Amino acid sequence: MSPTTAASRRAVLARVLPFALYIVFLVISAPLAELAGVDVRWMYAVQIASVIAALLYFQRDYVELREAPPSGPLAGAAGWVAALVSGAVVWAIWIWLDFSPFAFAPGKGYQPLDEAGALILPVVVVRIFGAAVVVPVMEELFWRSFIQRWLDSPNFLAVAARSVTLRSMLFCSIAFGFEHGQWAAGIVAGLAYGQLYRASGRLWLPIVSHALTNLLLGLWVVHTAQWQFW
Numbered sequence: 001m002s003p004t005t006a007a008s009r010r011a012v013l014a015r016v017l018p019f020a021l022y023i024v025f026l027v028i029s030a031p032l033a034e035l036a037g038v039d040v041r042w043m044y045a046v047q048i049a050s051v052i053a054a055l056l057y058f059q060r061d062y063v064e065l066r067e068a069p070p071s072g073p074l075a076g077a078a079g080w081v082a083a084l085v086s087g088a089v090v091w092a093i094w095i096w097l098d099f100s101p102f103a104f105a106p107g108k109g110y111q112p113l114d115e116a117g118a119l120i121l122p123v124v125v126v127r128i129f130g131a132a133v134v135v136p137v138m139e140e141l142f143w144r145s146f147i148q149r150w151l152d153s154p155n156f157l158a159v160a161a162r163s164v165t166l167r168s169m170l171f172c173s174i175a176f177g178f179e180h181g182q183w184a185a186g187i188v189a190g191l192a193y194g195q196l197y198r199a200s201g202r203l204w205l206p207i208v209s210h211a212l213t214n215l216l217l218g219l220w221v222v223h224t225a226q227w228q229f230w
Contacts, residue, residue: 011157012146014058019142021050022135041112041123048130051138063157064145064203072162074200083205086192087212094185094217095229102184106228109221119222127230128218136210139176143190144197144206148172161201169194182229189213 025047033040055062074082097103112123149156151168173190180186193206221229 008155008157010058011061014061015141015146017058018051018054018138021054022047022138025050041110041120044110044123044130045126048126048134051134055134055137055141062141064141064161067201067203072200074196074202074205079196079200079202079205080208082200083196083209084212086196087209088216090185090189090192090209090213091216091220093188094182094213095220095226097185097188098182098229103182106181109227110230111227112222124222128215128222131218132211132215135214136207140193140197140203140207140210143172143176144194145203147175148194148197161197161203162199164194164198169198 025043029043029047030040033043098106110127112120112127114120145161146156148164148168149159149161151171152159152163152165169191173187173194176190177183177185177187189210193210196205196209197203217229221227
């Protein structure tokens with residue numbers, strides 16, 4: 001294997017493995033918790049810890065997180081304002097567009113309650129931390145930095161974020177949307193985050209936007225007990 005091929009495979013693995021671990025835990029958490037005799041809700045902490053471990057292992061490979069901000073309309077403060085506004089708008093759409101046919105039938109969701117119906121605060125903190133801090137980094141590395149560019153070229157690292165085609169952004173956003181129960185809102189979110197990356201060339205903008213969406217959603221879920229959104 002040539003050094004170039006090895007580097008290319010590592011670049012793909014660095015962006016796919018954290019996401020894959022997250023998805024695998026969605027499938028195996030319940031049987032693992034039953035086997036270990038623990039509350040299944042605490043498996044989310046293990047899930048997030050595994051993702052953090054993978055991100056830390058590959059941290060030197062994430063060149064897109066260290067790139068100097070380019071010039072343009074979203075350079076400087078304007079970019080951060082756009083990211084925050086987009087994150088808040090996506091949150092509003094997410095909690096509004098939750099009816100059929102724009103969302104799949106909801107389940108019970110993640111309910112951080114004890115037998116008396118009171119909140120289990122450590123569970124809430126872990127859940128919001130994972131959703132608002134870890135998941136945005138992991139998903140934006142996978143969906144926007146990898147998939148959105150890979151759809152234009154398998155040599156995705158050579159594709160400048162600002163040169164990504166509208167076709168690739170659309171296909172990536174559709175796939176991102178159907179990863180979620182609120183699929184239509186998910187597509188809107190994918191387009192918003194994708195355009196932030198495409199317009200600015202800065203992956204931190206969609207990460208921050210995604211983080212704000214998830215933070216607002218988590219706080220709203222806890223406040224309203226609309227657990228199906230979790």
